[in-house]
Amino acid sequence: xxxxxxxxxxxxxxxxxxxxxxxxxxxxxxxxxxxxxxxxxxxxxxxxxxxxxxxxxxxxxxxxxxxxxxxxxxxxxxxxxxxxxxxxxxxxxxxxxxxxxxxxxxxxxxxxxxxxxxxxxxxxxxxxxxxxxxxxxxxxxxxxxxxxxxxxxxxxxxxxxxxxxxxxxxxxxxxxxxxxxxxxxxxxxxxxxxxxxxxxxxxxxxxxxxxxxxxxxxxxxxxxxxxxxxxxxxxxxxxxxxxxxxxxxxxxxxxxxxxxxxxxxxxxxxxxxxxxxxxxxxxxxxxxxxxxxxxxxxxxxxxxxxxxxxxxxxxxxxxxxxxxxxxxxxxxxxxxxxxxxxxxxxxxxxxxxxxxxxxxxxxxxxxxxxxxxxxxxxxxxxxxxxxxxxxxxxxxxxxxxxxxxxxxxxxxxxxxxxxxxxxxxxxxxxxxxxxxx
Amino acid sequence: xxxxxxxxxxxxxxxxxxxxxxxxxxxxxxxxxxxxxxxxxxxxxxxxxxxxxxxxxxxxxxxxxxxxxxxxxxxxxxxxxxxxxxxxxxxxxxxxxxxxxxxxxxxxxxxxxxxxxxxxxxxxxxxxxxxxxxxxxxxxxxxxxxxxxxxxxxxxxxxxxxxxxxxxxxxxxxxxxxxxxxxxxxxxxxxxxxxxxxxxxxxxxxxxxxxxxxxxxxxxxxxxxxxxxxxxxxxxxxxxxxxxxxxxxxxxxxxxxxxxxxxxxxxxxxxxxxxxxxxxxxxxxxxxxxxxxxxxxx
Numbered sequence: 001x002x003x004x005x006x007x008x009x010x011x012x013x014x015x016x017x018x019x020x021x022x023x024x025x026x027x028x029x030x031x032x033x034x035x036x037x038x039x040x041x042x043x044x045x046x047x048x049x050x051x052x053x054x055x056x057x058x059x060x061x062x063x064x065x066x067x068x069x070x071x072x073x074x075x076x077x078x079x080x081x082x083x084x085x086x087x088x089x090x091x092x093x094x095x096x097x098x099x100x101x102x103x104x105x106x107x108x109x110x111x112x113x114x115x116x117x118x119x120x121x122x123x124x125x126x127x128x129x130x131x132x133x134x135x136x137x138x139x140x141x142x143x144x145x146x147x148x149x150x151x152x153x154x155x156x157x158x159x160x161x162x163x164x165x166x167x168x169x170x171x172x173x174x175x176x177x178x179x180x181x182x183x184x185x186x187x188x189x190x191x192x193x194x195x196x197x198x199x200x201x202x203x204x205x206x207x208x209x210x211x212x213x214x215x216x217x218x219x220x221x222x223x224x225x226x227x228x229x230x231x232x233x234x235x236x237x238x239x240x241x242x243x244x245x246x247x248x249x250x251x252x253x254x255x256x257x258x259x260x261x262x263x264x265x266x267x268x269x270x271x272x273x274x275x276x277x278x279x280x281x282x283x284x285x286x287x288x289x290x291x292x293x294x295x296x297x298x299x300x301x302x303x304x305x306x307x308x309x310x311x312x313x314x315x316x317x318x319x320x321x322x323x324x325x326x327x328x329x330x331x332x333x334x335x336x337x338x339x340x341x342x343x344x345x346x347x348x349x350x351x352x353x354x355x356x357x358x359x360x361x362x363x364x365x366x367x368x369x370x371x372x373x374x375x376x377x378x379x380x381x382x383x384x385x386x387x388x389x390x391x392x393x394x395x396x397x398x399x400x401x402x403x404x405x406x407x408x409x410x411x412x413x414x415x416x417x418x419x420x421x422x423x424x425x426x427x428x429x430x431x432x433x434x435x436x437x
Numbered sequence: 438x439x440x441x442x443x444x445x446x447x448x449x450x451x452x453x454x455x456x457x458x459x460x461x462x463x464x465x466x467x468x469x470x471x472x473x474x475x476x477x478x479x480x481x482x483x484x485x486x487x488x489x490x491x492x493x494x495x496x497x498x499x500x501x502x503x504x505x506x507x508x509x510x511x512x513x514x515x516x517x518x519x520x521x522x523x524x525x526x527x528x529x530x531x532x533x534x535x536x537x538x539x540x541x542x543x544x545x546x547x548x549x550x551x552x553x554x555x556x557x558x559x560x561x562x563x564x565x566x567x568x569x570x571x572x573x574x575x576x577x578x579x580x581x582x583x584x585x586x587x588x589x590x591x592x593x594x595x596x597x598x599x600x601x602x603x604x605x606x607x608x609x610x611x612x613x614x615x616x617x618x619x620x621x622x623x624x625x626x627x628x629x630x631x632x633x634x635x636x637x638x639x640x641x642x643x644x645x646x647x648x649x650x651x652x653x654x655x656x657x658x659x660x661x662x663x664x665x666x667x668x669x670x671x672x673x674x675x676x677x678x679x680x681x682x683x684x685x686x687x688x689x690x691x692x693x694x695x696x697x698x699x700x701x702x703x704x705x706x707x708x709x710x711x712x713x714x715x716x717x718x719x720x721x722x723x724x725x726x727x728x729x730x731x732x733x734x735x
Contacts (some may be wrong), residue, residue, distance in 0.1 A: 042538060045534065045537050045538060046538075049534055053526070241523075242523075245521055245522065245523065245524055246517060246519040246520060246521030247521035247522050247523050248521065249485075249488075249490060249515070249517040249519070249521050250515065250517065250521045250522070250535065250579075250582060251535075251538065252488070252489075252490055253488040253490070253510060253513070253515040253517075254510065254511055254535070254538040254539050255507075255538055256507060420485075420490055420491070422519075
């Protein structure tokens, strides 16, 4: 958790630094008031207005409700599905002693499924039932297991886990029987546990729950994409509306462009953080309440890293979208900007989704985890796979923050020079050409 | 303290276009100063420059002798040419927000908002969204936004455009009242009769440079004498044509406006008029602002 706290602190400091950089010292009582109370400062006022207007907006309420419903569905439906899952049909060819049946039942429990034994008259009949899907697995005389298709090493479904577990446990039972051990000896061996493994370099050993954390990271990157798209659109449209309604001239007659921009970024960022925190808290509480496997193993760490990268992703992209918003003043002008701006996000999102679904992180995904435009999607996936160390995570966060500071500076310049230019869409060439400003 | 805004040697080019060409003038306190000029003369660019809303190639803008900075601008009030308010925000909340950006406390901003909305006759619209207001009422709200924080300098770009006569009267009263309280008031308009009625002084610019500046009274009484003559039954005023030293300025409704050079004896003009018929009107008049403007920018 330590690196998460450090990353959050770095982002906060970087964002405030940009806000303060160009704020000159003011004289007089008015300035003294501004310094003494952050909320009464210009940036604070602008931020408070953004927060108030966004919270009031119908779009915010509807979107939040929609996301909560989707998250609830993603958590509750798998639990309900597991609860109502059909028992695995286990065909028995020949005889299976009660102790071996108990072993199969115990294996099923460890695979989180239930079993139903089906007597089969012959191996031929069992094979026929396997083909037709009437049974999932057949046990022949307690010595052989028949399944319909070869087992894939990447397949971790509960049915396959059951087959693996039954095969292993029946094999052990057979070995006990062949060794002619007494019941007491057999029990002792059954209770055998692996020796503890201690790393000399410290750190926690890996535990189970890999599937849960991968699923959580999958949901996390979908949420990051949806929320970043929403916040970036707010920023773009918000800046554009101030320009098109001409209120920008009134505002800039009292405050500096950088103050206005910083207030807007912080205001929308605060709303974003509040919305994301609400969704995460809701997901955690609901998962706990219904006993969802989404929070098993390292999944809570994935949730926190998703939150961190949502903040870092917003901090990076919001400046870009604000600068873009200052260059347009009509919806038709926005259309031509949205696609090129969205491409890095869409690319990162697709690569992260593909990586999370594949079962192992690719080399490309590991590279994308260090590039600020794609890191918000790629890094939570690596965390889900436990394929990243804390210092790699922190390194990527620092790269993102440094790039965000650079982007913020350029964006502030573009914003300052473009926001008061009305009429046709402003081109970047015009922004940086002194004679055309 | 007596305030003064000084515009000194402003230059601004947009590519090949010269918007401001070494423009220099000042706006003294306690006066309503009309800022006139044809379209494209540079009025809006000058006003935007006061608020640092456009870059300058050269020149300085000072307030009481100091270069205008952010702290000074917060004490100015501005009404831009293209009206700007958040369309979906409530009138009262929006004004309080803008007041606070100018350094007012929440209580002061709230109190001033109520006072000014009441003064301009739109107190009942404080809870309405701006987009729900008529054009005239939006204009009033925009004026309140400029006045709310008791500015030391008021800069209004075309505040009378689109207003009905009662709206013009209200704004005129407010501007005069602000000037009386020691505020510097600079406003632009193309409604020259209104400007003449409201302003103590005018600044006329053309092609980015100053052409005329001074008190309206002095400018109106300066220059050649102007005579209005009505001769009964004579609508063409042909009797005045060809008289040495006399130029016909305007012939309307049976009256002729003459511009007399210094050498011309007005009694001789009267005799000429009597020769054309019975003279029912023979008066000297001041130079009107519209005439002054046309002469200055032609």
